[in-house]
Amino acid sequence: MARSNKTEYALLGLLSLEPMSGYDMKSFIAQSIGFFWQESYGQIYPALKRLHAQKLVTRKVSGKAGRPDRHIYSLTAAGRKKLREWVGAKTEPERLRHELLLKLFFGPVVTPEIHKEQIEALLKHQLGRLEQFRQVEKGILKEYDDDDYYPYWYSTLRFGVLVTQARVDWCRETLARLKKIEKK
Amino acid sequence: MARSNKTEYALLGLLSLEPMSGYDMKSFIAQSIGFFWQESYGQIYPALKRLHAQKLVTRKVSGKAGRPDRHIYSLTAAGRKKLREWVGAKTEPERLRHELLLKLFFGPVVTPEIHKEQIEALLKHQLGRLEQFRQVEKGILKEYDDDDYYPYWYSTLRFGVLVTQARVDWCRETLARLKKIEKK
């Protein structure tokens, strides 16, 4: 493993679903795993070049009239092997860097009112996401019910639901705690 | 705001608690907010230099025999003002980059057994953290009960407890789901 470039593994993973271009990858990510993973073109295109140089993917150029060429990448056997190794390798737990919690930690430097505004904004945001997850949950049930991928994709969605719900609960209990401070 | 350097605000915040050195900051962070915020010396020392150049902090050098000099920084009025502005400013929601979820999303590329191992390792880790949080919760109740900071520090801790508990729940339900796949 050593210094593993996670972007490269993410792209290999996407190609294990189906052959696609860098452009496809960006929009696929946005529509599916965007809430826990994101990549920019500035990462994707150089990474694809490196993967191609290592023969972990193949490239086919397909041109349509009046459209820029599409570079369609496919996984090679070596690429699939590399992907499998990564999936099986030890995963370091994520580190948070949570700006709102940091602000809250320095509490008395501002009024409780200001912290309340911050948390209300976060709560609103999380409730919106929760609603989105519920919508996706419905969609996934109808479309993919019998697919091999279904339990895996459903599991990632459930992560979103459970963690977002926990964050919503936290916002509410923290708002209540801040109200108590104001009364003093 | 524009391009705000979060490290600098974090350090201003720490100095709002009490004057301290860069070295102090690193260890303070590790013992308190480390689970949602971290800084390295490579960030801290240059940031302190910049804050000093902007007169947001003052520096006093205190030397003890046989020990390297300590540079003790304190917040200036301008620094405190800057800190308050940041706390009140809009906070962008955090973005996750969750490697384990990414691996899971590519599910059928390996056996369910491999995903189970991954999630069991995560579960073990999260349970350890949960236990730590419970210990800190006890400690905080005894020591800081009547402090101005108490509700704020307690709130950050509660975030850890609630979100970690949600992750634990997720691990368990996902393990159950993976078992069903194996049976097929």
Add this chain to the structure above:
DNA sequence: GAGGACATGTAATGTGTTACATGATTAA
């Protein structure tokens, strides 16, 4: 005619960790 989708790519910039450099004191 303005803006967005399509499509690939590089450059600049920001931001973060790790390794290196120095060197005394103290505890195992």
Add this chain to the structure above:
DNA sequence: TTAATCATGTAACACATTACATGTCCTC
């Protein structure tokens, strides 16, 4: 005697986002 703690700082490297560059087609 080996390692950890104390203490500051720089340099190298890794990784990510955003801006820039190019250019057509299609929709409002």
